Amino acid sequence: RKEVEQDPGPFNVPEGATVAFNCTYSNSASQSFFWYRQDCRKEPKLLMSVYSSGNEDGRFTAQLNRASQYISLLIRDSKLSDSATYLCVVKGGSGGYQKVTFGTGTKLQVIP
Amino acid sequence: DTAVSQTPKYLVTQMGNDKSIKCEQNLGHDTMYWYKQDSKKFLKIMFSYNNKELIINETVPNRFSPKSPDKAHLNLHINSLELGDSAVYFCASSQDGNRAYNEQFFGPGTRLTVL
Numbered sequence A: 001r002k003e004v005e006q007d008p009g010p011f012n013v014p015e016g017a018t019v020a021f022n023c024t025y026s027n028s029a030s031q032s033f034f035w036y037r038q039d040c041r042k043e044p045k046l047l048m049s050v051y052s053s054g055n056e057d058g059r060f061t062a063q064l065n066r067a068s069q070y071i072s073l074l075i076r077d078s079k080l081s082d083s084a085t086y087l088c089v090v091k092g093g094s095g096g097y098q099k100v101t102f103g104t105g106t107k108l109q110v111i112p
Numbered sequence B: 001d002t003a004v005s006q007t008p009k010y011l012v013t014q015m016g017n018d019k020s021i022k023c024e025q026n027l028g029h030d031t032m033y034w035y036k037q038d039s040k041k042f043l044k045i046m047f048s049y050n051n052k053e054l055i056i057n058e059t060v061p062n063r064f065s066p067k068s069p070d071k072a073h074l075n076l077h078i079n080s081l082e083l084g085d086s087a088v089y090f091c092a093s094s095q096d097g098n099r100a101y102n103e104q105f106f107g108p109g110t111r112l113t114v115l
Helices: none
Strands: A004-006 A011-014 A019-025 A030-038 A044-050 A055-057 A060-065 A070-075 A084-092 A100-102 A106-111 B004-007 B010-013 B019-025 B031-037 B043-050 B053-057 B064-070 B073-078 B087-094 B110-114
Touching: A004 A084, A011 A019, A019 A084, A019 A106, A030 A060, A030 A070, A044 A055, A044 A060, A044 A070, A070 A084, A100 B043, B004 B087, B010 B019, B019 B031, B019 B087, B019 B110, B031 B073, B043 B064, B043 B073, B053 B064, B073 B087
Parallel strands: A011 A106, B010 B110
Antiparallel strands: A004 A019, A019 A070, A030 A044, A030 A084, A055 A060, A060 A070, A084 A100, A084 A106, B004 B019, B019 B073, B031 B043, B031 B087, B043 B053, B064 B073, B087 B110
């Protein structure tokens, strides 16, 4: 089983739609969780951190379920500019240093 | 005033050559990383340095040798380049890699093509 798994997509959705991505992780000792966004031929950039209580930033909502070891990202009222690859990132583990593991990414295409 | 910069942006070279990629961050961060993103877009960590000390070395062939002359710089030297080394290499930094919720800032990437 991969350490961090995502559905690669692509998810093709119309403007204004709501879309949700899930990500599962295998290491129960993982401590922190993030969603990064990567535009085509660009570097990844932090979209939002994911906290145990869940958190929201405008149209974006992130949830963490430690018992089932998955995180989710919900995008409401999709915009054309949301088209990108969304990377799930898991950090932590046992031992002295926090390892960072990226998922393979989920591609989103918002269609006019 | 780019936060994390890498040079060169593009690198095309022949198999067997030796090449270096440079990375610099002006954020005052303690931790720097090298990632490889292959043709399937999978981003995999290669190395991590904290205050010039190697922290993570993820089963990378020893043809790859990172060097951190100071905590603002992390360079990557690759010996005897192979076709499979073709990828985009990203440098990144974070304030303190040991802290849980620490954002990583990525450089623009170096697109390496080995012919």
